[in-house]
Amino acid sequence: MEQLNYSVLCLPEDIRARGVEDIPGYYYRDDGMQIWGVVECFVSEMIGIYYLSDESVRDDSELQAWVWEIFSEGFLGRESSGVPSSLGTREALIQYVTMVIFTCSVKHSAVGTGQFDFSTWMPNMPATMQLPPPTSKGQASLERFLATLPPVNATCDIIITLWVLSKEPGDRRPLGTYPDEHFTEAAPCWSIAAFQSRLAQISRDIQERNQGLELPYTYLDPPIIENSVSI
Structure with missing residues (x-):
């Protein structure tokens, strides 16, 4: 916990910090960065619908309380962790939510x-x-x-x-699958459909690449990544 920091949880920063941008055959990086990008795009679209300005982020008391609780309880209030205790801009919120989704779904799949x-x-x-x-x-x-x-x-x-x-669990919910339908307006539904389409393309690319590998890397193929931690 003393060594865990915010940048480790954000894949692009983690890759740079570890100096592994150019290592060949590093499929966790290759597949993970693709998925990080489409998650970030999806999150950006959704936040753009519901938060029209940086001020609307700062004024959301429930959002700020959620971020504070993660900082104070999850990271024991350690400022050295770099984990934000509040969010002041839409850009910061996009990175934060992308990190949460990626950690609980993609990274969990890669590790588990x-x-x-x-x-x-x-x-x-x-x-x-x-x-x-x-x-x-x-x-x-x-x-x-x-x-x-x-x-x-x-x-x-x-x-x-x-x-x-x-x-394989009988109730698997792959990344991007939302059967509960909390969002029913046209704009978020379009973003969800676009997100699913981008993930499907990544899956096709991974499967095509794996055909030429002696040891296929399958752990970040989107259909086997669950929406959240499943164990």
């Missing part, structure tokens, strides 16, 4: 969806460690490595848990 795939090879994600990590070179022998790995029963418990969590 592949857990079973990678964790079934136990050394990738051991359930426990029987010895502390090496503190100097020369300690990482094969014998020490094997002695560090968890017992079989602990590994099986984790794999079974991840297998259950990896099963």
Whole structure:
């Protein structure tokens, strides 16, 4: 929590800060940036409908209370986090809402969806460690490595848990799917339809690219990204 900051949660800033803009084959970045862009466009359109000026953002007491609660309760009031305690412009609101949507849907899918795939090879994600990590070179022998790995029963418990969590839920709601229909006016409905169309194009692009990959990257294909955290 002491290291978590606002820029880490905003993908374009995070990519720049980590210096990974030009690394080839970094599909989380490539797919994530595309989706960040269409989410940001969607959010911008929706906010443009309901907030006609920066003043209307500042005057929305419920919005400001929501932002303050996240800052004070979620980030313990740490100003060093860079997380805003209030929002004064439509531009700031667009970035903030884009960050929330992206974190709860896209980033969650990137982190969670592949857990079973990678964790079934136990050394990738051991359930426990029987010895502390090496503190100097020369300690990482094969014998020490094997002695560090968890017992079989602990590994099986984790794999079974991840297998259950990896099963597709029967009530999946992909990103951009809103069956509750909270917005019924023409303008937001148009924006929702445009958002869904842009996501569908990204999905087609990802599937076409994956056909040429020895190990396809599927975790940010929009149809498998849920609207919000599902576990």
